Amino acid sequence: MKIIFTAIMIATLAGCSTGTSTYFAQKDIDSIKKGVTSERSVLSMFGTPTSQSVDSQGNKKYRWDYDYDSGAGDDQVEVKTVDVTINKHGLVDSYDSYLRQ
Structure with a gap:
């Protein structure tokens, strides 16, 4: 019974988040x-980044993407992206966010 429930939950969630x-x-x-906002705070808010890199000045660049499909069969997908650059002092240097549908 647990296996069936787990399989149903995985299938349901798979339709919601890609x-x-x-x-x-x-x-x-x-x-x-x-x-003002620290690297630790940003990582705590958004979790593990989708991607990360370090630029030539030593700044850390993080990106988070979240794709959501309602599962209604209408092919409507919402994509949220947040890009954050952390300076050498461990504080947010810049950030940007956008939404695509």
Whole structure:
């Protein structure tokens, strides 16, 4: 019985999220402050980034993507992306977010 329930839950959730990152709310994005918000805070808010790199000045660049498909069969997919750059002092240097549908 547990196996059947688990299989049903996995199939249901698979129809809802196709992204590689955890859902994030607009209020979390709005709470980011340049020069104030720490790297630790950003990682705590958004979880494991979809991708990360370091630029030539040593700044860390993080990206989070979240893809959501309602599963209604209408091919409507919402993609939220947040890009954050952390400076050498461990604080947000810049950030950007956008939504595609």
